[in-house]
Amino acid sequence: MLIAAHHLIDRLRHPRTRADDLAALRRRFAAVRPPTQAEDEAAQELRRQRLALSAALSEVTSCGGCAKGHPLPAGQWQGGHCCSGRTEGVFTDDEVAALRFAGTSHFDLMPPHAAHAGCVFRGPTGCSLRPEHRPNICVRYLCRELEDELRERGQLSAVKALSAELGRAFKNFVRLRPQEGPEDGMDGFPLG
Numbered sequence: 001m002l003i004a005a006h007h008l009i010d011r012l013r014h015p016r017t018r019a020d021d022l023a024a025l026r027r028r029f030a031a032v033r034p035p036t037q038a039e040d041e042a043a044q045e046l047r048r049q050r051l052a053l054s055a056a057l058s059e060v061t062s063c064g065g066c067a068k069g070h071p072l073p074a075g076q077w078q079g080g081h082c083c084s085g086r087t088e089g090v091f092t093d094d095e096v097a098a099l100r101f102a103g104t105s106h107f108d109l110m111p112p113h114a115a116h117a118g119c120v121f122r123g124p125t126g127c128s129l130r131p132e133h134r135p136n137i138c139v140r141y142l143c144r145e146l147e148d149e150l151r152e153r154g155q156l157s158a159v160k161a162l163s164a165e166l167g168r169a170f171k172n173f174v175r176l177r178p179q180e181g182p183e184d185g186m187d188g189f190p191l192g
C-alpha cells in the first residue's frame with residue numbers, strides 16, 4: 001500500500017496526531033538509501049543484539065507500572081513512562097537507517113488502536129512494535145526502577161553488559177555512516 005493511502009486509512013482509525021506522525025516516519029523509512037556491505041553487517045548485528053537483550057528482559061514487570069499517577073501524556077497508562085516522549089526523539093536518522101538496513105519496512109510500523117500518548121507506538125499494553133523493529137535506544141535503555149527490579153532478580157550485571165554491548169555496536173554503526181558527528185541515541189529520550 002502506498003504511504004499516502006496508508007495515511008488516509010490511518011486518519012480514519014487513529015487520532016490525527018498519530019496518523020500524521022506515522023506518515024512522516026513511514027516516509028523517512030521509505031527514503032533510506034540501500035546500505036553498504038559494512039552498514040548491512042553492522043545493522044544485522046544490531047538486530048541480533050536487540051533480540052538477545054529483549055529476550056533477557058522478557059520477564060520484567062516494572063515497565064508496566066512506572067507511569068502510574070504521572071501527568072499526561074505519561075500517565076495515560078500505567079506503564080511505559082519512557083515511551084511518553086515524541087516519536088522522532090527515538091527514531092533518529094541513525095536509528096531509522098539501522099532498522100531499515102536490518103529489514104524493517106514501513107509496513108512493520110503498526111501502531112496500537114488507542115489514545116496517542118507519547119511515541120506513536122505506545123499503547124495501554126506497551127510498545128506495539130516487535131522487538132526487532134524497535135529503535136536500539138528503546139531496547140537498551142534501563143531506568144532506575146528497571147535496574148532495581150533486575151538487581152532483585154539477580155540479572156542486573158548480565159543485562160547491563162548486553163545493554164552496553166548494544167550501545168557500542170550502535171556507535172560502531174553510526175561511525176560507518178557519512179554524517180556529521182556520532183549520536184548515541186539518548187537525545188530526546190525521556191528518562192523514567
Ligand code: SF4
Pocket residue numbers: 082083084090119120121122123126127128129134135138
Ligand atoms: S518505539 Fe516502542 S519502545 Fe520505543 S519509545 Fe516508542 S513505544 Fe516505546
